[in-house]
Amino acid sequence: MPERKKSGTNLLYSMMAEAASYDDAVIMGRGDPDFDTPEHIIAAAKEAMVQNHSDSSPPEGLPELREAIAARVERVNGVAYDPASEIVVTNGGQEALFLMVLTLIGPGDEMIVPEPNYNTYLDSTRFAGGRQIEVDTFPQQNFRADPADVRRNVNERTKALLLVSPNNPAASVISPQDMRDLVQIACDHDLFIISDEIYDLFVYDDVVHTSAAAMPGARERTLTLNALSKAYSMTGWRVGWVTGPAPLMERLRELKAAITGATSIISQYAGIAALTGPQEPVQMMADTYVRRRRAVLQALDEMGIEYGVPEGGQFIFADIGFTGMDSMQFAQRVLTEQHVLVYPGSAFSEARKQYIRMTFLQPEDKLREGLERMKIAMEGIRAELGNGSAS
Numbered sequence: 001m002p003e004r005k006k007s008g009t010n011l012l013y014s015m016m017a018e019a020a021s022y023d024d025a026v027i028m029g030r031g032d033p034d035f036d037t038p039e040h041i042i043a044a045a046k047e048a049m050v051q052n053h054s055d056s057s058p059p060e061g062l063p064e065l066r067e068a069i070a071a072r073v074e075r076v077n078g079v080a081y082d083p084a085s086e087i088v089v090t091n092g093g094q095e096a097l098f099l100m101v102l103t104l105i106g107p108g109d110e111m112i113v114p115e116p117n118y119n120t121y122l123d124s125t126r127f128a129g130g131r132q133i134e135v136d137t138f139p140q141q142n143f144r145a146d147p148a149d150v151r152r153n154v155n156e157r158t159k160a161l162l163l164v165s166p167n168n169p170a171a172s173v174i175s176p177q178d179m180r181d182l183v184q185i186a187c188d189h190d191l192f193i194i195s196d197e198i199y200d201l202f203v204y205d206d207v208v209h210t211s212a213a214a215m216p217g218a219r220e221r222t223l224t225l226n227a228l229s230k231a232y233s234m235t236g237w238r239v240g241w242v243t244g245p246a247p248l249m250e251r252l253r254e255l256k257a258a259i260t261g262a263t264s265i266i267s268q269y270a271g272i273a274a275l276t277g278p279q280e281p282v283q284m285m286a287d288t289y290v291r292r293r294r295a296v297l298q299a300l301d302e303m304g305i306e307y308g309v310p311e312g313g314q315f316i317f318a319d320i321g322f323t324g325m326d327s328m329q330f331a332q333r334v335l336t337e338q339h340v341l342v343y344p345g346s347a348f349s350e351a352r353k354q355y356i357r358m359t360f361l362q363p364e365d366k367l368r369e370g371l372e373r374m375k376i377a378m379e380g381i382r383a384e385l386g387n388g389s390a391s
C-alpha cells in the first residue's frame, strides 16, 4: 500500500477519534448516510432470522436477489443482464470494487483513472500488481474528466478505464456525450471499463446519470458496481453487486467464491426487500439531499470558499488554498476549535491538499449548526490572514 494513502487513512481515523471525543461534534466529512435503514427492510431481515434462513446461498447470491437486481438495473440503468450468469452479489460496494479490479487487472497492467478518486481503487490496483494512470480534473470544469486527456494517456499497457459517476470525492457526473466519447476510446483501444455507479440515484439540478454499459459497444467490456449502502442507507448491511458479460463474470464469481463465499444471507433477504419494496424512502433521502446540498453551497458562498459544483453524490470538494493552510492544518483547526469534522483532501491524494471534502449526511439543524461554526473558524482565519499570521 502506498505510504501517502496509509497516512491519509490513519489521519482520517485519528480525526474521527478526536471528533468522537466531543459531545457536540458535527461530522461533515464521512460518507455514510445518516438515515435509519427503512423499517420494512429491517422487518424482512428479522423475518429471515425467525424463519431460520441460515441455509446457504450460492457465492453469487440468492437467485431472488439477483432477479431483483436485474430488474433494477434494467429499469434504472437501461441494461439487461441474465441473473444466472451476469450478476454477482457482494459484501457491499467495497468487495465489488476489489473483485472488479482483480478480475481485469494483472501485474504490469495500467488503469486510467480521473483524479481525484475513491481511495480504494488505488489500493486494489496495487494489490493486483497494476498501476493507476491519473488524469487530472479541475474545479473550474466541475472536475470533468476530459476524454481527450484520457485518450492521450492510453498506451500498450493500458487495460482499463475507471469511471466513477457520480464521483467521490469530486461529485462530478459524466455527461452523456463524454460517456459516449470515453466508451469510444475503450472500443478503439480494446480496453475494459470499470464503472462505479454507487451514487446513480443522486444527481442534482438538470444533471442526468448515464450508465457506461448502456452506451453502444460498452456492454461486453464493462463491469459495473452498485450497492444498497447509499440508496437505502444500508452501509453496515454489506450488500452490493457487480453486473457484466458472462465471460468476465465467470472469473469474478470464482474470485468471490474463493475470497468470501456468499454474502450474509440475512442481509441478502434485506436486500430483496429493499429492491422490491416501497421506494418512497429513497425519494425522501434524495429530496433531503437536495435541500442540504443547497444549504452547504450557500454557506460556502458566504464564506468565500470556492468549489466545483457538485452534480451528484453526497460530497462537496472545496478549495481552501487561499487560506495559505494545507487541508490537514485547516481540517485540524476546524475540528479542534469548532468540533466540526471535514476531511482533508490530502487524505485522497497529495495533489489535492488545498481541498477539503464535505458531506451533507447530517440532520439539517445539525448541518446548519456545523456550517455556522465553520463560519466562525473562517472569520478567525481571515482575520489572521489580514495580519499575516494564519496557520
Ligand SMILES: Cc1ncc(COP(=O)(O)O)c(C=O)c1O
Residues within 6 Å of the ligand: 031, 091, 092, 093, 094, 095, 097, 118, 164, 167, 168, 196, 198, 227, 228, 229, 230, 235, 239, 240
Ligand atoms: C465511489 C464509491 N465506491 C464504492 C464504495 C464502497 O461502498 P460500500 O459502502 O457499499 O462498501 C464507496 C463508499 O463510500 C464509494 O464512495
